[in-house]
Amino acid sequence: MNIPDYITSVLNILYSHGFEGYLVGGCVRDALMGKTPHDFDLTTSATPQEMLEVFKDHRIIETGLKHGTVTVVSGGENVEITTYRIDGAYLDNRRPSDVTFTRNLREDLSRRDFTVNALAYSPQSGLVDCFDGLADLKAGVIRCVGNPDTRFLEDGLRIMRALRFSSVLGFDIDQATAQSIIANRRLLRNISAERIFAELKKLVCGKKAASVIGEYSEVFFSLFDSVANDKERFCQNATTLPVIGADHCSRFAALLWGFDDSAVSSFMHSLKPDNHTYSTVRTLCAYYPQKLLCDKYFIRRLMSALDDELILALVDINCAHHSDFDCQMFLDQYNTQKSLNPCVKLSQLAVTGSDIISFGVPKGPKVGEIMQKLLYAVIDDECANTFEDIKKYCMIIYNS
Numbered sequence: 001m002n003i004p005d006y007i008t009s010v011l012n013i014l015y016s017h018g019f020e021g022y023l024v025g026g027c028v029r030d031a032l033m034g035k036t037p038h039d040f041d042l043t044t045s046a047t048p049q050e051m052l053e054v055f056k057d058h059r060i061i062e063t064g065l066k067h068g069t070v071t072v073v074s075g076g077e078n079v080e081i082t083t084y085r086i087d088g089a090y091l092d093n094r095r096p097s098d099v100t101f102t103r104n105l106r107e108d109l110s111r112r113d114f115t116v117n118a119l120a121y122s123p124q125s126g127l128v129d130c131f132d133g134l135a136d137l138k139a140g141v142i143r144c145v146g147n148p149d150t151r152f153l154e155d156g157l158r159i160m161r162a163l164r165f166s167s168v169l170g171f172d173i174d175q176a177t178a179q180s181i182i183a184n185r186r187l188l189r190n191i192s193a194e195r196i197f198a199e200l201k202k203l204v205c206g207k208k209a210a211s212v213i214g215e216y217s218e219v220f221f222s223l224f225d226s227v228a229n230d231k232e233r234f235c236q237n238a239t240t241l242p243v244i245g246a247d248h249c250s251r252f253a254a255l256l257w258g259f260d261d262s263a264v265s266s267f268m269h270s271l272k273p274d275n276h277t278y279s280t281v282r283t284l285c286a287y288y289p290q291k292l293l294c295d296k297y298f299i300r301r302l303m304s305a306l307d308d309e310l311i312l313a314l315v316d317i318n319c320a321h322h323s324d325f326d327c328q329m330f331l332d333q334y335n336t337q338k339s340l341n342p343c344v345k346l347s348q349l350a351v352t353g354s355d356i357i358s359f360g361v362p363k364g365p366k367v368g369e370i371m372q373k374l375l376y377a378v379i380d381d382e383c384a385n386t387f388e389d390i391k392k393y394c395m396i397i398y399n400s
Contacts, residue, residue: 001031001121006075007040008123010055014081015124017054019046020105021081022120022128029116032137033169042081043120045103051081067099084108087154096154106130113151113158114165115143140171148180156187160199163216167206178216185219193272196223200271201248204241204255213238213255226259226266233258240320249277250313253284257317261286284313292318294329299337300379304344343378343385346371350387351394359394366398373397 003011003023014021021044027037046054051070052062061071061078068083086107087096102108105120105128112118115133127134131145142165144151144158152158159181166173173181188196203209213220217235221228237255244254256264264285268278283306292302292314302311311334318325343349349371356367374390374397377383383393 001028001123002036003123004040004075004077006077007042007079010042010072010074010079010081011123013054014044014046017046017050019044019050019054020122021045022105022122024109024120025112025117028119028121028127029133029137031121032119032134040079042079043084043105043108044081045084045105046081047083047101051083068101085111087111110145112145113155113161115145116141116165116171118145136174140169141174142166142169142171142177143174144177144180148177149184152180152184152187156184157191157195157199159184159188159219160191160196160203163212163219164199164203164206167203167208167212170207181216182218185222188219188223193270197271197273201252201273201277204251205246205248209251210238210241213241224267224270226263226270227256229263230259240317243320244316245313247309247313249280250284250316252277252281253313254317254320256281256285257321258288259285280310284310284317287314291322291325292330294326294333296333296337297380299330299334300342300344301376303337303342304375304379308338343375346375348385349375349378349390350385351390355387355391356394359391359398361394361398370394370397 001023007023011021021042023040024043025041027040030037044051048065048068048070051072052060055070055072059073061073064070064080064082068085070081072079072081084102084105084107086100086102088098088100089096109118109120109128109130115131115136117133118129118131119133119137120128122128136143142162144162162173162177162181165171203212206212214235217231217238220234221231227234234255237257240254240257241251244251252268256267259267261282264282268281292298302314306314315327315330315334318330319327351374353367353371356370357363361367361370374383374394377393378385378390383389
């Protein structure tokens with residue numbers, strides 16, 4: 001395992017003081033899969049107070065002391081180190097009410113969510129695999145550590161994490177864990193929308209998103225009433241995800257394609273996403289059921305309304321829903337229009353709002369209305385984009 005120097009330095013300091021130190025969780029899993037880890041979580045037999053003493057010559061951030069986590073700045077990087085611990089009772093299906101520190105690594109690993117995330121590695125002693133996580137990793141299986149009902153009752157978000165890992169890694173979910181996911185799906189209603197969104201936007205972009213959503217559709221219907229009224233459409237939409245660009249906005253739109261605006265709005269609002277995601281998904285879904293036309297004027301109007309990313313997302317969705325849509329013909333015409341750089345934005349018009357007023361149009365909303373009509377006239381080649389031509393056309397519109 002290729003461990004960065006700033007991590008090795010922290011581990012060596014722990015070892016030199018007689019403590020154990022292991023890389024744990026996702027970084028170990030990813031390394032074993034041949035991926036380059038980007039986040040490194042460390043666990044140790046040292047208590048928080050012992051870590052404060054061991055790293056007294058380093059800058060330390062103490063914000064996680066209550067739960068056994070100390071952040072040490074090493075080589076300019078923040079390194080989180082957490083004491084081996086045993087979690088107390090989970091009273092809110094999210095966090096333990098208290099934690100007990102232990103010197104036993106196995107006890108710490110036994111509280112983790114899935115076997116593939118319960119792997120630990122030390123440069124001194126190698127891989128520690130107490131729950132057959134390596135076998136599950138090789139077999140491509142997501143399995144809870146211990147009793148799955150217990151794991152999900154402790155933290156309901158683990159249900160969504162299991163689905164996300166299955167989708168992103170392309171793994172299957174073992175039978176006992178799968179049955180528990182269905183049986184405990186309503187626990188997700190106790191989890192914050194922000195945490196659900198963080199998992200779901202990764203899930204929908206995963207290589208196995210279509211099959212995961214289809215197989216566990218009841219989880220989504222339990223969580224999102226807005227799509228439960230048309231289960232068939234939702235499941236059918238899920239099958240289109242493999243041909244949609246791997247952008248979460250595009251994939252959410254594909255998943256919600258054909259639902260009315262109130263259902264789309266309700267679904268997205270319940271996730272409390274960022275404003276960009278919310279508005280992008282609603283904008284894309286508003287184009288249902290219109291099929292994209294390989295017509296230069298249609299494409300110019302589309303270029304006027306949407307940016308390149310959204311147009312290409314609509315191309316993907318049209319490919320998935322319209323068997324007679326000629327994707328290549330559309331893209332050829334679209335690229336031709338882009339190369340011609342036609343006037344498709346108000347800012348590209350040869351006149352401004354002040355010019356319109358100087359033509360005799362009174363100040364007010366009428367100016368904006370006429371500007372938009374002028375733009376469409378230019379887009380449709382009904383008027384040349386020159387000052388004099390637009391002035392003449394403006395007076396015809398105003399006086400009609």
